[in-house]
Amino acid sequence: MSLIGKKMVHFYYKNGSNSQKNKLKINPINLLFKLTLMLVLAGCGGGSSEGSSKGSITASEINILPTANAGNHQTVLANQEVILVGNGVDTDGEITSFRWEQISGETVNLKNSNSATASFAAPIVNEATPLLFMLTVTDDSDGSNTGLVTITILGGELDGETSTISGQVTFDSINHNPNQHGLDYENISIKPVRNVVVQVVDASDRSTIVATAKTTATGYYSFALQGSKEIFIRVRAELRNSSGSRYDISVVNNFEKYALYVLDAEDIFISPERAIQLNVHASSGWSGTKYNAERAAAPFAILDAIYDCVKLLESADSNVKLPKLKVNWCPENKASEEMKAEIGEIVTSHFSSTNDIYLLGNADVDTDEFDKSIIMHEFAHYVEASISRSDSIGGMHSVTEKLDMRVAFGEGFANAFACIASNNPEYRDSFGLEQSTGSYKNLDDNNFSSTGWYNEGSVGSILYDLFDTENEDNDSISLPFKNIYDVLSKDHVQNDGVNSIFSFLFYLKIRNPEISESISLLASAQDIEASNLDEFASFETNDGGGAHALPLYTDLKIDESPLIIGTSVEFGSTNKLSNYRYLILNITESGEYKITANAEKPENDPDFKIFLKGEVIKSAARPGSKEELSIQLNVGVYCLVLRNYIDVEDPGRAGVSSLFTIGVEKL
Ligand SMILES: [Zn+2]
Incomplete structure (x- = not known):
């Protein structure tokens, strides 16, 4: 069974030699969206009510559950006495x-918490802070029900000149159909827009920013404002944090000069x-048959998926620092041969090492804005490149192929x-007419057509099994993500060879000796x-059926007779x-060295690069069947990567x- 139809066969630009570098500096706010909004003065009633019935047997024993109302949502000031006014109704008895x-x-000190009306003193807070309360009412037959209410406490001091504006920001989240794996527009969840930047903008010039804040984890915002004026609320498609963890992630329209998406409410x-x-x-924007x-x-929706990724990273490192990221999405973004982002040609959804993610938006063909798996996969490439060291050379790939071990690790990590x-463990990608079909893979299934390090x-199933709490045959491990993160962020950046599943498992075992055997079993x-x-996986015996797959690393000894090394395109070219x-070139004495590589047949063209802990020190890539390089090398363990130019081009x-x-000889 193939993992993920076409989306896993995607491109990943390593060097950013693509046309989107030619971007404009101006980044005007794109007033793209007008929206429907609800204006509710003083309250929108009590929260949800969910039954907790204990299952009735006969009609005569049915107890009609009471209803609970936790009162109006409120925006209050610090130190203010807040009164929670609840009530309950029981149609067949009494509360x-x-x-x-x-x-x-x-946490606040709730007074009279066992009566309909409770109260507390609002604590002093620096910024608008929501508190969520639940009221449970119970009737005379022991049936109960609950209601919720949010009280938002404003930061700072207020006086008679002050007004407040607060509310919740939400978006339509389209769920996937569990059978066809496409989008199911009949199944929409209204979700809070979490942790994004919200502004109050002066309506007279439509540009002066009066105040800036962020929505909470439940989508609430709140402002205290001075004076009388016409304003509007603007929600920016931006996640930002500048203390503790640091990130600056925005969604822009590459078809409209990379302008930021904003959602403006009415004046x-x-x-x-x-x-x-x-x-x-x-x-x-869906009408039933089209947008x-x-x-x-x-x-x-894109930022919502990314926010879950950010929270995962924070769980491993509360001070994680991420470079600025732009996510390029627009309805014009379609698959193409070449990369021309300005006109919506983005090859396919991918991460570029310029710290850009590009996502498809082409309705009735392929859209990815609600495909959480795809968004998170591309974000994972950015994570590996940012907090770790990505050695993947990118290129087209799929789960049925035998890949270069750097590519297999990069893509397997991104899926996991x-x-x-x-x-x-479910990985879905929707596409097709009305986005109604899709591809699906369960990473917990663990059967792939050609298992191995390539x-x-x-790779993906091992990494996922290390984390998941669902244990099955050969998987008895449930590690926090931090254990995976530590190997990536501390060991992979220092690794002398290239980063692969071997280096990952090697360092994971060193850091987690107590589960070393279970890790081996999983692998x-x-x-x-x-x-x-060992560090260079010299005991591996799975050659994937290839004549030139093993050993993974060969020792290149100084001043000894030259080695014979083979490359092949048995499994395809470019990155297989x-x-x-x-x-591996272990230099124990600094000095000038000469490295030579000669092809057995004149039509072949050897090229090599010398790496020191993932950094390219020197490339030898001249045309012709002989390559020679003289280089000053200091003491260190170098990794030399050899290819036949005509194989990979x-x-x-x-x-x-x-x-x-x-x-190699010492000069
Ligand atoms: Zn990928």
Whole structure:
């Protein structure tokens, strides 16, 4: 079974030599969306009510559950006495008890929590802070029900000149159909827009920023404002944090000069002592058969998936620092041969090492804004490149192929990260007419057509199994993501060879000796040797059926007779198994060295690069069948990566092997 139809066969630009570098500096706000909004003055009633019936047997024993109303949402000031006014109704009896509980937010001292009306003193906070309370009412037959209410406490001091505006920002989240794996527009969840930047903008010039804040984890925002004026609320498609963890992630329109997406609410007049509640909603724009309105939900759906990834990273490192990231999405973004982002040609959804993610938005063909798996996969490439060291050379790939081990690791990690961040082994990609079909893979299935260190499916399933709490045959491990993160961020950046599943498992075992055997078992289920694992995986015996796959690394000894090394395109070209070979050059004495590589046949063209802990020190890439390089090398362990130029530059080349002699002498 193939993992993920076409989306896993995607491109990943390593060097950013693509046309989107030609970007404009101006980044005007793109007033793309107008939206429907609800203006609710002083309250929108009590929260949800969910039954907790205990199952009735006969009609005569049915107790009609009571209803609970936790009162109006409120925006209050610090130190203010806040009164929670609840009530309950029981149509077939009477309410016998009330219970108020605080569900989230800074803990307060609730008074009279066992009566309909409770109260507390609002704590002093620096910024708008929501507190969530639940009221439980119980009737005389022991049936109960609950209601919720949010109280938002404003930061700072207020006086008679002050007004408040607060509310919740939400978006349409389109769920996947579990059978066809496409988008199911009948199944939309209204979700909070979490942790994004919200501004109050002066309506008279439509540009002066009056105040800036962020929505909370439940989508609430809140401002205290001075004076009387016309303003509007603007929600920016931006996640930012500048203390503790640091990140700056925005969704831009590459078709409109990379302008930021913003969602503007209607103008509203503020005046002293007025308390306005204004909810803002980003709609999908779906009419039933097509998108016939602005797809305002899309940028916020993308950020919602990314926010889960950010929280996963924070769980491993509360001070994680991420470089600025732009996510380029628009309805014009379609698959193409070449990269021309300005006109919406983006090859396919991918990460570029310029710290840009590009996502498809082409309705009825392929859209990815609601494909959480794809968004998180691309974000994972950015994570590996940022907090770790990505040695992947990118290129087209799929789960059925035998890949270069650097590519297999990069893609396997990205699949696993998507499933870990969503805490769900199901990986879905929707496409087609009305986005109604899709591809699906469960990373917990663990059967791939060609298991091994060169297979991204094997890599992904190992990494996911290390994390998941669902244990099965050969998987008894449930590690926090931090254990995976530490190997990536501390060991992979220092690794002398190239980063692969071997280096990952090698360092993971060092850091987690108590589960070393379980790790080996997990690897061995994917035909990877880890019970006997050294830094350069010299005990691996799975050659994938290739003539030039093993050993993974060959020692290049100084002043000894040249080695014979083979490359091949048995499994395809550009980035497949055996297209590249790895040699280790251990320099114990600084000095000038000469490295030579000669092709056995004159039509072949050896090239090599010398790396020191992942950094390219020098490339030798002249045309012709001989390559020679003199270089000053200091003491260190160098990794030399050899390829046949014609193997990797010709995607159609297949089946043949090439031999090279390679040697090094001290001058
Ligand atoms: Zn990828």
